Amino acid sequence: MKTLFRGGIVVSGRDKKQLDILVDGEKIAAVGEKLSDSDAHVVDVSGRLVFPGFIDGHTHMDLEVSGTVTADGFLSGTRAELAGGTTCLIDFATQNRGETLAYALRRWHEKADGQASCDYAFHLAISDWNEEVSRELEDVIAGGIRSFKLYMTYDAMVMDDRGIYEILTRLKELGGIAGVHCENRGIIDARRAEVLRRKGHRRDVSDYPATRPHLAEAEAVSRLLKIAACVDTPVIIVHLSTKEGYAEVERARAAGQKVYVETCPQYLVLDESRYGLPDGQGRKFMCAPPLRTEADQRALWNALAAGGIDTVATDHCSFTLAQKAAGKADFAATPCGMPGAEERPALLYHYGVNAGKISVEQMCALLSENPARLYRLYPKKGVIAPGSDADLVVWDAQAEYVISKDARQSAADYAPLEGTRLKGRAGQVYLRGRLAAENGRILAPGAGRYVTAADGRIEL
Ligand code: MN
Numbered sequence: 001m002k003t004l005f006r007g008g009i010v011v012s013g014r015d016k017k018q019l020d021i022l023v024d025g026e027k028i029a030a031v032g033e034k035l036s037d038s039d040a041h042v043v044d045v046s047g048r049l050v051f052p053g054f055i056d057g058h059t060h061m062d063l064e065v066s067g068t069v070t071a072d073g074f075l076s077g078t079r080a081e082l083a084g085g086t087t088c089l090i091d092f093a094t095q096n097r098g099e100t101l102a103y104a105l106r107r108w109h110e111k112a113d114g115q116a117s118c119d120y121a122f123h124l125a126i127s128d129w130n131e132e133v134s135r136e137l138e139d140v141i142a143g144g145i146r147s148f149k150l151y152m153t154y155d156a157m158v159m160d161d162r163g164i165y166e167i168l169t170r171l172k173e174l175g176g177i178a179g180v181h182c183e184n185r186g187i188i189d190a191r192r193a194e195v196l197r198r199k200g201h202r203r204d205v206s207d208y209p210a211t212r213p214h215l216a217e218a219e220a221v222s223r224l225l226k227i228a229a230c231v232d233t234p235v236i237i238v239h240l241s242t243k244e245g246y247a248e249v250e251r252a253r254a255a256g257q258k259v260y261v262e263t264c265p266q267y268l269v270l271d272e273s274r275y276g277l278p279d280g281q282g283r284k285f286m287c288a289p290p291l292r293t294e295a296d297q298r299a300l301w302n303a304l305a306a307g308g309i310d311t312v313a314t315d316h317c318s319f320t321l322a323q324k325a326a327g328k329a330d331f332a333a334t335p336c337g338m339p340g341a342e343e344r345p346a347l348l349y350h351y352g353v354n355a356g357k358i359s360v361e362q363m364c365a366l367l368s369e370n371p372a373r374l375y376r377l378y379p380k381k382g383v384i385a386p387g388s389d390a391d392l393v394v395w396d397a398q399a400e401y402v403i404s405k406d407a408r409q410s411a412a413d414y415a416p417l418e419g420t421r422l423k424g425r426a427g428q429v430y431l432r433g434r435l436a437a438e439n440g441r442i443l444a445p446g447a448g449r450y451v452t453a454a455d456g457r458i459e460l
Contacts, residue, residue, distance in 0.1 A: 001024075001025065001041070001433075002022065002023065002024050002025075002029070002037055002039050002040035002041065003022075003023045003040055003041050003042075003043055003390075003433065004020060004021070004022050004023075004035060004036070004037055004040035004041070004042045004043070005020060005021040005022075005023070005043050005045050005050065005392070005394075006020050006035075006042055006043065006044050006045065006046065007020065007044060007045060007046035007047065008020075008021065008045035008046070008047075008048050008049070008050035008394065009047065009048065009049050009050065010031065010050050010384050011049055011050065011051050011052075011360050011361060011363075011364045011384075012052075012361065012364060012369065012383060012384065013361055013362075013364050013365030013368075013369035013370065014361060015361060016049070016360060016361060018033075019031050019032060019033060020032060020033065020034065020035035021035075021050065021384060021390075021392070022035050022037055022040060023390040023392075023430075023433045024433075025390075025433055026389060026390055026432035026433045026434075027387060027388065027389060027390055027432075027433070028384060028385060028386055028387065028388050028389075028390050029386060030386055031384055031385060031386060045394050048394050048395060048396070048397075048427070049360060049394075049395040049397060050384065050392055050393065050394055050395070051085070051363075051364055051367075051368060051384075051392070051393040051395060052364065052368045052369065052372075052381070052382055052383050052384050052388070052391060052392070052393075053085070053086070053087025053088060053368065053381065053389070053391025053392060053393055053429070053430075053431070054084075054085050054086040054087065054088075054344070054345050054367040054368050054393060055086065055087070055088045055089070055090070055367065055368055055371040055372055055375075055377065055381060055382060056081055056086045056088075056089040056090065056313050056314050056316065056341065056344065056371075057089075057090045057262065057311055057313040057371040057374070057375055058090070058092075058179075058238060058239065058262060058264070058313030058314060058315045058316075059077065059081075059089045059090070059091045059092070059313075059314060059315075059316045059317075059341065060091065060092055060315070060316065060317040060337065061073055061074045061077040061078070061089075061091050061111070061112070061316075062074060062077075062111040062112075063092070063094060063317065065317075065335060065336075065337075066326070066333070066334075066335035066336070067326070067335075068319070068323050068326070068335055070317055070318055070319065070337065071318040071319050071320050071323065071339075071410070071411040071412045071413075072316070072318045072339065072341075072410055072411050072412065073111060073115065073411075074091075074111055074112040074115035074116050074120070074448075075115045075116075075117075076409060076410060076411040077089075077316065077318070077341060077410070077411075078115070078116040078117040078118045078120065078448050079117045079409040079442050079445060080316075080339070080341035080342045080408065080409040080410040081117075081118050081316075081341045081342070082117045082118040082409075082429060082431065082436055082437045082442060082448075083342050083408075083409045083426075083429075083437050083440045083441070083442060084341060084342040084343060084344060084345050084346060084425075084426055084440075085345040085346075085393040085395075085425075085426030085429050085437075086118060086341065086344065086345065086367075087118050087119060087381075087389075087391035087393070087429065087430075087431050087436075088118055088119040088120065088121065088377065088381050088391065088451060089118060089119075089120050089121075089341075090120070090121045090122065090123055090147070090371070090375055091108065091112070091120060091121075091122055091123070092122070092123050092124075092125045092149050093105050093107070093108035093122040093123065093124050093125065093145075094108075094124075094125040094127070094149075094157075095124065095125060095126055095127050095128060095133075096127060096128075096156070097127050097128045097156070098128060099128065100132065100133070100136060101124060101126070101133060101136045101137070101140050102136060102139070102140075104124065104125075105122065105124065105140070105143075105145070108122055109450070112450070113450065114446070115446070115448075116446070116448025116449075117431075117436070117442060117444075117445045117446055117447060117448050118431060118436075118448045119381075119389075119391075119431070119432075119448050119449050119450075119451050120448055120449075120450060120451065121375065121377065121450070121451045121452065121453065122145055123145070123147040123148060123149050123179065123375075124140060124145050124147075124148050124149070125148070125149035125150070125151070125157065126148055126149070126150060126159070126167060127151070127156065127157040127159075129159065129163040129166065129167060134166070134170050137170055137171070137174055137176070138174060141174045141175060141176050143452070144452025144453050144454075145176075145452070145453065146175065146176050146177065146375070146376055146453040147176065147177055147178070147179060147236075147374075147375050147376075147453065148167070148171060148176055148177070148178045148179070149178065149179050149180070149181070149238070150163075150164055150167060150178050150179075150180045150181070151180075151181045152164075152180060152181060152182055152183060152184070152185065152220045152223075152224065153181065153183045153184070153185040153188055153220075153288075154181075154185075158185055161223070161227060164178075164180070164224065164227050165227050165230065165231060168227065168228055168231040168233050168235065169231050169233075171233070172231060172232075172233040175455070177233075177234060177235070177236060177260075177374075177458065178235055178236065179235075179236035179237075179238040179262070180220075180224050180235060180236065180237060180238065181238055181239070181288075182217055182220035182221045182224055182237055182238075182240075182245065183212060183216050183217050183220050183288065183289060184215075184216040184217075184219045184220045184223075187213065187215070187216040187219070188211055188212055188216055191210060191211040191212070191213070192211050192332055195207045195210075195211060201329070201330070202329075202330045202331050202332055203280075203328070203329060203330070203331070204331070205275045205276075205277075205280060205282030205283055205286065205327075205331045205334075206275050206276045206282065207331065208275050208282065208286060208290060208331050209272045209275055209290040209291070209292075211332075212288060212289055212290050214242040214243070214244045214245070214292065214296075215244060217240075217241060217242045217244065217245040217289055218242060218244035218245045218247070218248050221237055221240070221245045221248040221249065222248040222251075224237070225248060225249070225252040225257060225259060228257070228259075229252070229255075229257055234257075234258035234259065234260065234458070235258075235259060235260070236259075236260040236261070236262060236374070237249060237259065237260070237261050237262065238262045238313075238315075239262060239263060239264050239267070239289065239313075239315050240261050240262065240263050240267075240300070240309070241263070241264075241267045241289040241290075241291075241292050241296065241300075242289070242292055242296050242299075243295060243296050243299035243300075246261070246299055246300070246303055246308070246309075249261055249308070250308070260310045260311075260374055260460070261303070261308065261309045261310055261311075262309070262310065262311045262312070262313050263300050263303075263304075263309050263311075263312055264312065264313055264314055264315045264340070265312065265314065265340055265343065265344050265347040265348065265351075266285075266287060266291060266315075266338060266340060266416065267289075267291065267292060267296065267297070267300055268297055268300055268301060268304075268312075268347075268348075268351065268352075269297070269347055269351050269417070270285065270291045270416065270417075271291055271292060271293055271294055271296075271297065272290060272291045272292055272293060274291055275290070275291070280325075280327075280328060282331075283324040283325070283327050283331065283334050284321070284324060284338070284414055284416060285338065285416060286324070286327070286331065286334045286336050286337075286338075287315065287317070287336050287337050287338050288336045288337075301352075301357050301358075304352070304357070304358055304362065304366065305357055305358055305362070307362075309366070310366070310370045310374060310460065311366055311367075311370050311371045311374060312344065312348055312366045312367060313344075313371065314340040314341055314344050315337070315338075315340070316337075316338075316339060316340050316341040317336070317337025317338065318337065318338065318339035318410055318411065318412035319335045319337060319412060320411070320412055320413045320414075321413055321414055323335055338412075338416050339408075339410045339412040339414075339415070339416070340416070341409075341410060342408055342409060342410060342440070343403065343415075343417065344367070345363075345367055345393070345425075345426055346422050346424060346425045346426070347417075347422070348363050348366065348367060349363060349395070349397075349424040349425075350422040350423055350424055353424070354423055354424060368381075368382050368383075369382045369383060370382075370460055373458060373459055373460040374458060374460050375453055376453040376454045376455075376456065376458065377451060377453060377454070378454075378459070380451070380454070381451070389432050390430060390432055390433035391430065391431055391432060392428075392429075392430040393426050393427075393428075393429055393430075394426075394427045394428040394429075394430075395424065395425075395426065395427060396424065396425055396426070396427035396439070397423075397424050398423070398424075399423065399424060399425045399427070399439070400421065400422070400423045401421070401422060401425065402419060402420065402421050402422075403415050403417045403418055403419065403420045403422065404418065404419075405418055407440060408440075409440075409442065425439070425440070426439075426440075427439060431444070431447055431448070432447075432449075434447065
């Protein structure tokens with residue numbers, strides 16, 4: 001079956017141009033002016049922005065953490081992504097200590113296969129580093145997993161400096177790359193103990209951000225970048241949240257180091273004042289790193305505009321209010337994370353493009369092209385070009401609506417930005433040639449397919 005999308009404004013990371021798109025089955029067959037094909041069903045998208053399907057490079061679906069499991073598994077989580085215009089996510093398959101990498105991957109396939117409504121790939125989070133895991137990496141990479149995650153904090157997953165050095169060295173050898181959660185664990189542990197000593201309890205969520213200070217992120221970013229410089233390999237800073245952390249990135253880049261940076265909408269549009277909300281409502285906004293200040297938001301927007309940040313991902317890690325209530329007596333026991341899969345493209349458009357902070361081309365780069373390049377899904381994903389998957393988002397720039405938990409696909413029973421009025425959303429979302437979602441409703445559930453990373457260099 002062929003479809004001809006006529007008259008849309010086709011967006012890439014570099015430009016936008018009125019072009020027709022001919023889709024044959026699951027692939028894009030041609031892109032050009034005045035295309036015609038007598039067999040094709042014609043869809044008029046005149047004057048509408050058409051993006052390559054968005055890619056969310058940072059999600060946690062069906063993750064066991066803090067003695068519970070995230071509200072969204074792959075079933076609801078991928079519906080949420082698709083509804084907002086995301087046609088492919090990359091989730092963190094996570095190795096628990098004592099497990100092999102093969103076991104972790106098998107488990108993630110069991111969680112995802114047959115459930116997903118958008119395409120999905122995996123990163124692999126390494127929590128246990130030893131000779132066997134080092135040997136296993138060769139098979140894992142040959143099998144199409146080329147991106148890995150390391151944590152510099154969290155008792156269950158923390159990797160020490162030697163482990164980070166050795167893993168980066170091994171990944172360099174094998175052609176993999178690591179994304180790293182950068183926060184200094186010692187500072188966090190000490191600050192948490194201080195709150196308890198001072199007050200005798202940790203009920204006040206308003207004390208949360210100070211337990212994960214800006215400099216705890218900056219120190220870890222700096223340390224990671226020096227370790228990566230010793231290994232002489234590029235590295236990814238995930239969910240960068242602070243001005244001070246970004247300054248460390250700029251310093252390393254000025255010295256010639258290759259550093260990729262991801263941030264998330266929550267660090268761009270929400271700030272730490274949310275932790276002061278009454279009745280423990282601040283728990284809804286508990287994520288790590290925490291929400292920061294308006295000065296940090298400005299620094300991150302400026303970095304986005306200047307091309308200093310490469311990707312905007314969600315860190316979608318959703319919990320219900322009942323799950324969040326585990327932190328009632330001690331905020332440190334709150335499962336950390338927020339839902340955000342549905343809103344990411346609309347938030348970047350509303351607060352970025354509409355506000356004049358970034359261009360639609362930059363939005364395309366941050367949400368689609370750059371994550372595709374960084375995680376080696378390009379040019380299968382991330383671009384509207386002949387041979388690529390026909391993942392298309394027809395943008396409705398005029399749609400005005402209010403964010404409501406009731407109109408969402410996520411299993412989380414709250415929306416962090418409940419009641420916020422936005423302009424612009426994904427209108428029609430095509431997954432490999434098929435109309436899969438429209439105006440937030442799912443039309444073709446369960447069609448998601450597993451995608452592997454390609455061989456070769458990162459071109460970004
Ligand atoms: Mn995360």
